[in-house]
Amino acid sequence: MCGIVGYTGPREAYPIVITGLKRLEYRGYDSTGVALLNGGLKVYKKKGRVADLEENVLGKDLHSNIGIGHTRWATHGEPSDRNAHPHTSGSGKLAMIHNGIIENYAQIKKELLNKGYHFTSDTDTEVLLNFIEDINKNNECNLEEAVRIALKRITGAYCILLIDEDDPETIIAARKGSPLVIGVGKGEHFLGSDASPMLEYTKEVVYVNDYELAIVRPDELILKNLGNEKVTPFVTKLDMELAAIEKGGYDHFMLKEIFEQPSTILDCLRGRLDANAGTITMSGVQKNIEALKSAHRIIIVACGTSWHAGLVAEYIIEELCRIPVEVEYASEFRYRNPVINKGDIIIAVSQSGETADTLVAIEKAKEQGAVIFGIVNAVGSSIARISDGGAYTHAGPEIGVASTKAFTGQLVVLTMMALKIAKEKGSISDERYRHLLQELADVPEKVAALLKNADDLKIIAEKYKDASDALFLGRGYNFPIALEGALKLKEISYIHAEGYPAAEMKHGPIALVTETLPVVFVATKDSYHEKIVSNIQEIKARKGKVIAIVSEGDEVIPGLADDVFFVPPADELVAPILSCVPLQLLSYYMGIVRGVDVDKPRNLAKSVTVE
Ligand code: G6P
Numbered sequence: 001m002c003g004i005v006g007y008t009g010p011r012e013a014y015p016i017v018i019t020g021l022k023r024l025e026y027r028g029y030d031s032t033g034v035a036l037l038n039g040g041l042k043v044y045k046k047k048g049r050v051a052d053l054e055e056n057v058l059g060k061d062l063h064s065n066i067g068i069g070h071t072r073w074a075t076h077g078e079p080s081d082r083n084a085h086p087h088t089s090g091s092g093k094l095a096m097i098h099n100g101i102i103e104n105y106a107q108i109k110k111e112l113l114n115k116g117y118h119f120t121s122d123t124d125t126e127v128l129l130n131f132i133e134d135i136n137k138n139n140e141c142n143l144e145e146a147v148r149i150a151l152k153r154i155t156g157a158y159c160i161l162l163i164d165e166d167d168p169e170t171i172i173a174a175r176k177g178s179p180l181v182i183g184v185g186k187g188e189h190f191l192g193s194d195a196s197p198m199l200e201y202t203k204e205v206v207y208v209n210d211y212e213l214a215i216v217r218p219d220e221l222i223l224k225n226l227g228n229e230k231v232t233p234f235v236t237k238l239d240m241e242l243a244a245i246e247k248g249g250y251d252h253f254m255l256k257e258i259f260e261q262p263s264t265i266l267d268c269l270r271g272r273l274d275a276n277a278g279t280i281t282m283s284g285v286q287k288n289i290e291a292l293k294s295a296h297r298i299i300i301v302a303c304g305t306s307w308h309a310g311l312v313a314e315y316i317i318e319e320l321c322r323i324p325v326e327v328e329y330a331s332e333f334r335y336r337n338p339v340i341n342k343g344d345i346i347i348a349v350s351q352s353g354e355t356a357d358t359l360v361a362i363e364k365a366k367e368q369g370a371v372i373f374g375i376v377n378a379v380g381s382s383i384a385r386i387s388d389g390g391a392y393t394h395a396g397p398e399i400g401v402a403s404t405k406a407f408t409g410q411l412v413v414l415t416m417m418a419l420k421i422a423k424e425k426g427s428i429s430d431e432r433y434r435h436l437l438q439e440l441a442d443v444p445e446k447v448a449a450l451l452k453n454a455d456d457l458k459i460i461a462e463k464y465k466d467a468s469d470a471l472f473l474g475r476g477y478n479f480p481i482a483l484e485g486a487l488k489l490k491e492i493s494y495i496h497a498e499g500y501p502a503a504e505m506k507h508g509p510i511a512l513v514t515e516t517l518p519v520v521f522v523a524t525k526d527s528y529h530e531k532i533v534s535n536i537q538e539i540k541a542r543k544g545k546v547i548a549i550v551s552e553g554d555e556v557i558p559g560l561a562d563d564v565f566f567v568p569p570a571d572e573l574v575a576p577i578l579s580c581v582p583l584q585l586l587s588y589y590m591g592i593v594r595g596v597d598v599d600k601p602r603n604l605a606k607s608v609t610v611e
Helices: 013-023 050-056 105-114 124-138 143-153 253-259 261-269 283-287 289-293 304-321 356-367 382-386 405-425 430-441 443-451 454-464 476-493 502-507 529-541 575-593
Strands: 003-008 031-037 041-047 066-072 094-102 156-164 171-176 181-184 189-192 204-207 212-217 220-225 235-237 297-302 325-329 344-350 371-376 389-392 469-474 496-501 518-522 545-551 563-567
Touching: 003 013, 003 094, 003 156, 003 171, 003 212, 013 031, 013 050, 013 066, 013 189, 031 050, 031 094, 041 050, 041 094, 066 094, 066 156, 094 124, 105 124, 124 143, 124 156, 143 156, 143 171, 143 212, 171 189, 189 212, 253 261, 253 575, 261 405, 261 443, 283 289, 283 389, 283 405, 289 405, 297 304, 297 356, 304 325, 304 344, 304 405, 304 476, 344 356, 344 405, 356 371, 356 382, 371 382, 371 405, 389 405, 405 430, 405 575, 430 443, 443 563, 443 575, 454 545, 454 563, 454 575, 469 476, 469 502, 469 529, 476 496, 476 518, 476 575, 496 502, 502 529, 518 529, 518 575, 529 545, 545 575, 563 575
Parallel strands: 297 325, 297 344, 344 371, 371 389, 469 496, 469 518, 518 545, 545 563
Antiparallel strands: 003 066, 003 189, 031 041, 031 066, 094 156, 156 171, 171 212, 181 189, 181 204, 204 235, 212 220
16 A cells, blocks of 8 residues: 655666556555656656556656655545645645655644645645645754654654755655665665565665654665654665566466465475474464463454454464464454453464554554564564564565465464464374374475366356356355455455355345355365255255365265365365465456456555555
């Protein structure tokens, strides 16, 4: 959600900024803009894709050694050229881009209107910029000081980059709640919402913290807190190659990421799970093992697909560790004054590590003394950094807006974590523990095997492409997978879909069943098998169309269902890691036949950094 790029140094800034913005496209956006300094401030902005802006600036003089660029996801004011960033100040000398929301902007706008300021957009960003300029003019302080004063007065979230016509080598940047990474080059600096815009130039990066302000020049990076005290920049070495964020021959990032799962799951297990030795090595878990073993309750907070991973974990942790688990939408948890007791553990699950609701939820829980665990994919992200412990999912950069490989990574990490706690606690038998370790170790190969039949799902997608609605049903460990299957289909094909526990279907959704309604059953072989067979029969009796995800060797369901996809047999506890993959493919192919831009579906953002 909103991408930010900046450059200052000896190179041409425009191509760096534009390429960087393209790499951040996955975050979701509706308009694009850049500001350059070339004998004065030049701002180009356009509603639509980065490519639309590129077309719009053809033939213009884009020479500049400093630049800031932005992809906007509308919050205040419709997507339009006018509301796109960068915004310029009343004097026309300052340009600023902003990711986040200024909550008290209306009050500040009123004050500025009374002073005679005019606004050309509906955005909170233009208000903040003019507020900074106003302080700069009236308080006889320099721009850096004005930014600091302004930021202390505002409430909300922000990452801002600001350039000034009168200081043509400097970018002033600051963050609170929205990510900012600064790449350190030789005589040059790069800025981005994540590290992808700077990958080919430098591997040395600084993750800016909340309430920090950076003064960035080609050969100087000064970091300060809002109290004007210098902070030493902590330089981290990036462990990411350019190839990881490119499509590698696939038509879409989503497809590439689905097909990467055998290797991303292996990366997630690597160095942690040793089925032969019967060990799980997770240093973040080990460090806090006493707190985890004796936890009175585990509360999992997350949003979207990550919330579904949390639901699967609830079933697994309660089964193996006998610890009560609650799974909360972070957006609800943060506002509803939840009861957090001593001995409670909070697990935050997040691909991006930047989701605003999840981040604030754990900040609040931390204030109340809870121990926070982060299960995060993006290395160095905010959630990873504020957690007391945790584990990375190691799925690599996920670019497609719909989460796929990060989801299976979350399931693997949470399952390993549950097994480790259960083993330490003694709540699992040795035999079951060993069996499940082997089952987990076998997952990458099984995912690779089922991916070989991906074309079967293409045929199923073609058959049901005109459906207006779909139902997804599952029981037990596969119930959250039914929810995830429905979410994926909605996101990627725009078909209205709902997920339900299969038995709950009788309490409402069954009223929707007609000859044209596809009902997807996630029905791999498990202890609920006979029950779900009855549910399939109930749908068939009402002439619904059944698409079933079943285990190889199932002799019952294929005889009942209209369409079947087979996955390799697995223990019911690890089955969700397999059964979610065909549902990812089904929504991908549905999206493709229905002409959806699957990597960037409308209105969605990869990283939701506003609440
Ligand atoms: C957005 C994305 C989803 C993701 C959710 C939570 O809605 O489009 O794919 O599941 O945010 O994101 P997180 O990064 O916290 O997992």
